[in-house]
Amino acid sequence: MKIATWNVNSLKVRLPQVLDWLAANPVDALCLQELKLPDDRLPLDALREAGYHTAAAGQSTYNGVAVLSRQPGRDVLRNIPGFDDAQQRLLAVTLDSPCGEIRIISAYCPNGQSLESDKYPYKLAWFAALRDHIEQELARYPRLALLGDFNVAPEDRDVHDPVKWEGQVLVSAPERAALQALIDLGLHDAFRLFDQPEKSFSWWDYRQLGFRRNAGLRIDHILLSDALREHCVSCAIDKEPRRLPQPSDHAPVIAELGCA
């Protein structure tokens, strides 16, 4: 079973790339972020013709998350229960696999903008609410994968220039602590289960030739519960879509679970 995550920065613009990518990478589930489309404008027909069911929490202009899957997802949950939020940032589905049912969750964590912004405390509050929610989800679904754009680079090796970025948003100690609190529930960064090239990143700023200079951050992650970690046989970032004309600023991340 293969699962993946991709912040597409507008599904409207990136739909052809998503369809091409799925044809070349026929994963069982693809979590998407930054759809920037309301529910009634999602390209459900095109995705169905490509062989995928769509469960989504859409939103016009900003945010919006989805899980595309070969089999229809069930027990669809939108947003974080009890966390009052107009921004569509979380979507969970349950899928069947040979090792039992798996909870797949697509997350678009807040960016935070800067440490001085009012979006920064919102980001930390969102992470705290996510932590409490995932704790409950883990109790019900021991085989759980949380995939998405976390907008946090966990360690300095996930940052192209740690000195320049020190203390900045996406890297600051409170954000890293918030991500670690989530991981401390019993999750594992699938990417770091394996040897990886140095300077591996998943996001590069559109500005200042960020991709060409590999001036990036690793902020897109696949977090696996203990029960899934033992089945994970690979995890990689696919930089190819970032090389295309009119790319998303993020690259997909794929993990393979040996239970299928």
Added chain:
DNA sequence: ATGGTAGACATTCTA
């Protein structure tokens, strides 16, 4: 210290 690019919407906000 500033602005650089991209997307959506409407000329500014978010990332």
